[in-house]
Amino acid sequence: MKKKENKHYASTINIDGISVEIRRKQIRNINLRVHIRRGEVKLSAPLAASDDEIMRFLLKKTGWIKKHLSTPKSQPLTLPEKFENGDRICIWGREVTLKLSTATYGKTRIHQNRDYLIIEHPGNTTAAKREKMVREWYRRELKREIPKIILRYEDLMGVKVREFGVKKMKTRWGSCNTRAKRIWLNLNLAERQPILLEYVVVHEMVHLLERGHNRRFYSYMDRFMPQWRECDEILKKS
Template sequence: MVTELHHKIKVSGLSVEIVRKSIKNLHLGVYPPNGRVRVAAPLSVSDDAIRLAVIGKLGWIRRQREKFDAQPRQSKREMVSGESHYFQGRRYRIRVVYHDSPATVVLRNKTTMEIQVRPGTNAEQRLKVVERWYREQLKAEIPALLEKWQPLLGIKVAAWGIKKMKTKWGSCSIDAGRIWVNLELAKKLPQCLEYILVHEMVHLMERHHNDRFMALMDRHLPHWRAHREELNRAPLAHEDWSH
């Protein structure tokens, strides 16, 4: 049985992604980095009804897209001294130090991220060093968050992992009880990581973004919308990301 139907329509020149699923109410969202418009609608709602709903929100959609256009973005990473990088929501200037020992990353103070690499290391290799360090930091943070939230939600996460994703901050395999988080979250504020983990854990209880899902989020993480907004305000990577 098909539980979700996907297609797109045009509304006043705007491309709108429609996802029909077994939910009670219509949900309209505008997503970074380019203001993608998505409507989750009950299976029984017609395209004409969705079109009217979108038309009624055109002003709000435009304001959300303007916010994303004004949002700071990271330039393409060259991994050279003086370049700006982020960790846990804080901006750092990197300092590349060449020495003949295993590569590592060290935070020297609240403003400097030192990347220690062997002579001759190119930009791609330096980026991999930083990404490996980001991964290590997330691996150190996630277990405590799971330990906190599993008993609160009354669920058990069978497995979790970290990977680079271009279109989502997190994902889950409901049948396997597995959660994935985006490596990019290492750059964001800690509460953003917690919000994404809780979001995916709640999906293990409720597959869809329906009223029950929203109620569970409201009950367990009342300020989740503020965390989502904070995540959307954080500097975007050079690649296209959304959540």
């Protein structure tokens, strides 16, 4: 199916728990509006503005946006109840819309296409089945990204991670078994900005150098990931 041409194509990004609707228009400057009562943040940008430019603009304005919103969301979207067509979920800090489509042949599968997360299924699915698929998709995303981070920091830190895993965790973002050199990461990290996953992985890897949360531990954190405090603050709020 061909995608409808639309030069005012809107997308949504989620920055520090705030969702921002972005529209590109024939204008000269980036424009930001906050509808306090509705809790909406809308940004319009020149057609030629790059994603990077918009992101940098927004990062500078996060404090300002939060001050203006009466009820700022400090968390990513909570998962929908029924995982129905049109429901919104978060991946890597961006909002995507769930789309259910019937696969005439073959079996059930889930994949992302730009701002859509598409579940194809041959017959009827249940909400529980769809939820399971979304969680599996989160797991796949994490399992693709985590090894890259580990590899990068192993060299830098001079440690070796023997094994990693992803699971649902209620109270923690990650954990480390120093003797087995195994780290566990919270499945929900797939909903957050990639830098937050990186932060949690680095934190758990630093435990391979220092088990306690003491001065030595934090000086390692400062050395290997100078921006860790900002990440920590974002995660603590959610």
